[in-house]
Amino acid sequence: MRGISPPRAHSAGEADLAERVGRVASGDEEAFEQVFDALAGPVLGMARRVLRDPGQAEDVAQEVMLEVWRTAARFQPERGTVAMWVMTMAHHRAVDRVRSDQSAAEREHLAASRDRNAAFDDVAETVETQLEWHQVRRCLRTLSEVQRQSVTLAYYRGLTCQEIARLLGTPLGTVKARMRDALIRLRECLGGSA
Numbered sequence: 001m002r003g004i005s006p007p008r009a010h011s012a013g014e015a016d017l018a019e020r021v022g023r024v025a026s027g028d029e030e031a032f033e034q035v036f037d038a039l040a041g042p043v044l045g046m047a048r049r050v051l052r053d054p055g056q057a058e059d060v061a062q063e064v065m066l067e068v069w070r071t072a073a074r075f076q077p078e079r080g081t082v083a084m085w086v087m088t089m090a091h092h093r094a095v096d097r098v099r100s101d102q103s104a105a106e107r108e109h110l111a112a113s114r115d116r117n118a119a120f121d122d123v124a125e126t127v128e129t130q131l132e133w134h135q136v137r138r139c140l141r142t143l144s145e146v147q148r149q150s151v152t153l154a155y156y157r158g159l160t161c162q163e164i165a166r167l168l169g170t171p172l173g174t175v176k177a178r179m180r181d182a183l184i185r186l187r188e189c190l191g192g193s194a
Helices: 014-025 029-051 054-074 081-141 143-157 161-168 170-189
Strands: none
Touching: 014 029, 014 170, 029 081, 029 143, 029 161, 054 081, 054 143, 081 143, 081 170, 143 161, 161 170
16 A cells, blocks of 8 residues: 655646646556645645535545546646646636535525425414304304304205205295394404405
């Protein structure tokens, strides 16, 4: 197993680093180890400054160094130094991670907000329905027994006035009058909303 050697960033000049990246492009693993030793520390430092999360910074640094291995052939010395090329990749990758995390957090917040609102709406609707039910029951108690009986048969059992008249053995006109009077009283009791 290979021992940990001190970083060679200071001893290796830019020309040596550029030459090593050229060898990495050809698949030279030893050259990649040398590039890795020279730049992994600064890449990790950049990622930590941007991300402020050591675990994510390590992930980003590993991704960047893997990208150096895969894309070494794309390095163009006329556009800048190897260190600048790699640090630019590190900065872009770290910023992308921050943006991705922010987007994910916003999506989670939005989803949680929707769930919370839906749950609140369901609870509010249930409470409102129960309050209305209690108010209707209270108002039904204000009716006479025969009025309450007619309304209950009509609205809770779904019977027509003719069916109620037959069931109670009461003239149809009497049932209709009871229903009319009962509905007027209920409307008043419920505050005109019925």
